Amino acid sequence: MSNQSGWLYSEIVKDHFMNPRNILRDDENFVADGVGITGNIKCGDEMQFLIQVDKQKGVITDCRWRTYGCASAIASTSVLSEMVKGMKLEDAYRITPKDVVKNLGSLPEHKIHCSVLGDKALRAAIDDYYRRNGMNEKIKHEEARVICQCMNVTDHEIEDAVLEGARTYQELQERTKLGTVCGQCQEEATELLKKYIAKHFGDNRK
């Protein structure tokens, strides 16, 4: 049987996939203090994250989520939902896909991008909470910076390409078409490529 022959992913992933924690049920009346949604169904995944906040302490007391996504998205968001309970908003804001993957044990490299949805949706939910409570100054706008002027490719798109598997400048070009006109951005794009590979796939001890 499949169980004996080892599963596609780690045991922790399997456990969270089989029994996802904190899924929002239709029949429960979860009153959210912040709701975030990210992803796009056309790209094959979408994530919704809801949080309840202790306003005095600025701490996430409970959360729920829903997804249209693959096994990795389900497992990583399930783990994330356990991580954030009792966490200060500022700390939850700083959770990276790498932190989630660490808690999951491991995830195949080409599936890392699936785990990005959860923390993005969480940040969107926290932003929503800040917005609802007149704390707009706390919202960190992650302004995208255009790197390739000719093809209008931003640093965010380079980061996404890395998460989707680009490891070399050529692969980055194939995915984003960056640097295919004047080629002036090659140096900067290569630096960013290295930076994002280290950020998402680098040695955890660093």
Place this chain on the structure above:
Amino acid sequence: MPNRFIYLDHNATTPLHPEVKNTITDMFDVFGNPSSLHTVGRIARQKIEQAREIVANFIGAAPDEIIFVGSGSEANNTVLNSLSCPSQVCRLERNLRDEIITTSIEHPCVLETSKCLRERGTTVHYLPVDITGKVKLNTLKELLSEKTALVSVMYANNEIGTIQDIKAIAEIAHAQGAFFHTDAVQAVGKIPVNVKDLDVDFLTFSAHKIYGPKGVGALYVKRGTPFCPLIRGGHQERGRRAGTENTIGIVAFAKAIEMRKQEMSDEAVRLRRFKKMLIDGIKYKIPDVQFNGHPTDTLPGTLNISFAGAEGESILLYLDLEGIGVSTGSACASGSLEPSHVILATGVGAELAHGSIRISMGRENTTDDIYYTVSALERVVKKVRDMSTTYQSKLV
């Protein structure tokens, strides 16, 4: 949970037929190089030539029209490269015709090869398909010209099972003087295929889709058709495919085909019945489903289903945990973000394409397997939809 794994992924590959297993063990001692002139070599040669006759006969070909290759992918690569070879000798053989027409729903081994040929300067056209996966013949007629060297259209689609009107397509191609190839990997051994009746110039098929071993395929090349080898450096296969022959694989391939001769038509009837049971069961138990492909011109055992609001890989992996093996051409399973190119080509929207799974049944499946699969699907799809952002009566 059933006490054995229910394998419903026969379009990916099949288990060895017990008779094929016996043949393989019997063949372990036939080690001679078929090119050797001594007794040991001649024994191997004789086995291969017997196999060639059986394989050729099955599709209505002559033995010298069969080239044994390493896989269906190799056969397809061979044909595309052969008919786009830039050497003057090859070009003259095809009357200086240089264009290729294929379809948007081919197997990646055709799509990737034609993409590469395009980068090398060959003009390649991709035919669209309608909602059922049938190639649009009008577009073919429009694209065909005195420049067309080759038309390549797959016989039956691996993902949705749609069977093309190969005879009609070959006729249209020939009317314009083009050669015609069909990738029949999913067809040969599942439905009757006869190269003379179809009047094709090239036809690809493979052993492991029909209970034979992996690593052996065959390419039919009609006598007198231009040919340029992909693998050179040996006189094997009449100089058309170099490399010492895979004797055991080839003999096992022939055995698999002999078994197909006996079992194919009864099995097709049984699988069609199973498919109807699946469709009826799913329609009755699960709302908001769509069956992809052609309602009648389709492989007996292939069923492709889209579940609204439920992502394909999740369904696949939950079914795996229930002891059922299916497949999905969608996004995450393959590690790319693109949903199935076949289902998208039929005009099904991205969401339903992401939520599609393929069930492909085979000779070992039983009625109980089908009942169990319907009930497991009902549980699994409900579970996936319950956590879905897009399949809710109310969205918070």
